[in-house]
Amino acid sequence: MPFSHPFLQEVAEPITAARGVRLLLWRDDLASPDLPGNKARKLKYNLQLAREQGHHTLLTFGGAYSNHIAAIAAAGRLLSFKTIGLIRGDVPTADAPLNPTLTQATAHGMVLHYLDRTAYRRRNDPDFIAEALTRFGPAYVLPEGGTNALALPGCAELVAEIRAKVAFDALAVAVGTGGTLAGLLLGLAEQEQAVGVAALKNGDFLRQEVDVLTKQAVGQTFNNYSLQTEYHFGGYAKHSADLMAFIRQFQAEQGVLLDPIYTSKLLFGVLDLIAKGYFRRGSTVVAIHTGGLQAWAGWEARFGPLG
Incomplete structure (x- = not known):
């Protein structure tokens, strides 16, 4: 039936x-x-730990059209986290403005920073993450795609x-x-x-x-x-x-x-x-x-x- x-x-x-x-x-x-789909499921226990550790900011990585970036931005708005997105790609210009994914992410309060491909390849390097935290301040770091x-x-x-x-x-x-x-x-x-x-x-x-x-x-x-x-x-x-x-x-x-x-x-x-x-x-x-x-x-x- x-x-x-x-x-x-x-x-x-x-x-x-x-x-x-x-x-x-x-x-x-x-x-x-x-916050639909598997992204919410991946975030559930990460966000719980972020709270337990006293974090108020989420920092993550993604491409310009990333579902993960969209999900982190939405979760930040819903759960009162500040969010920072390190985006693979060029800084938007008048000729190449923010796409709909990043426009919505910024509307949710996410602060975006852009990395060239060479820098982005270092996103899982502990030294690179330490440099990012020194630059942006304390944050709970989520990997690209939210997978850990x-x-x-x-x-x-x-x-x-x-x-x-x-x-x-x-x-x-x-x-x-x-x-x-x-x-x-x-x-x-x-x-x-x-x-x-x-x-x-x-x-x-x-x-x-x-x-x-x-x-x-x-x-x-x-x-x-x-x-x-x-x-x-x-x-x-x-x-x-x-x-x-x-x-x-x-x-x-x-x-x-x-x-x-x-x-x-x-x-x-x-x-x-x-x-x-x-x-x-x-x-x-x-x-x-x-x-x-x-x-x-x-x-x-x-x-x-x-x-």
């Missing part, structure tokens, strides 16, 4: 029926109008939320830094399978990132997951006419808008895997919509409306 739960809906496609696989979509993008060991427990909690609504054989999620996938593995505790769909080109290195994260968090690695690296459409934030057509078709047929960077590649990949017989007949697969819809404003400013 179709679900009436607001976060869980059937994805009925001819290929799912033909292969005998039940595909469901978990709408984490609907969890909060202000404390991000995992918040993502792990999603597994129990889904289990409470439906029995499943596999969870599927888009992968950018590996944090959400690693968190899901903690929650699965080697019971069901996880499938990660890499959103960036040459994403095989993410296997090591996931294993390092789970090792840091709980002292072990997991074998109940796969990483699919063939659905990147050219690389991070890259797209094609086929991907745009898929997004339009999915919205028309399922009533769900996917983002152009993560979840569209996830759903395209999962449906292709179903078509190829990756999931056994009778399986229930839950794909997770992790949000990221704020990216559309900047996307359309660069490439025009989805149509």
Whole structure:
């Protein structure tokens, strides 16, 4: 029977029926109008620790269209943290003004500073972070994408939320830094399978990132997951006419808008895997919509409306 739960809906496609696989979509993008999706889950225990340590400022890193930057800025406004964003790219000019993501971030109170690519590559260097704290003052530092060991427990909690609504054989999620996938593995505790769909080109290195994260968090690695690296459409934030057509078709047929960077590649990949017989007949697969819809404003400013 179709679900009436607001976060869980059937994805009925001819290929799912033909292969005998039940595909469901978990709408984490609907969890909060202000701070939706996996970013809120990654931030939960980080922000708790920031409070416990007496911090009043969050400092983080990201690209000019980053979902993470958008989330930190929103969290700062909602929870009364000052926020500082160190942005990869050039200082805006009259000819190249703030994009919609950074405009909204500043509206939330985030102070932006810009780093060239050489400086930005040092963002995880302890000496570089120490220099930043000397310059900007005491702050709780969050890595690019919000992925660290404390991000995992918040993502792990999603597994129990889904289990409470439906029995499943596999969870599927888009992968950018590996944090959400690693968190899901903690929650699965080697019971069901996880499938990660890499959103960036040459994403095989993410296997090591996931294993390092789970090792840091709980002292072990997991074998109940796969990483699919063939659905990147050219690389991070890259797209094609086929991907745009898929997004339009999915919205028309399922009533769900996917983002152009993560979840569209996830759903395209999962449906292709179903078509190829990756999931056994009778399986229930839950794909997770992790949000990221704020990216559309900047996307359309660069490439025009989805149509």
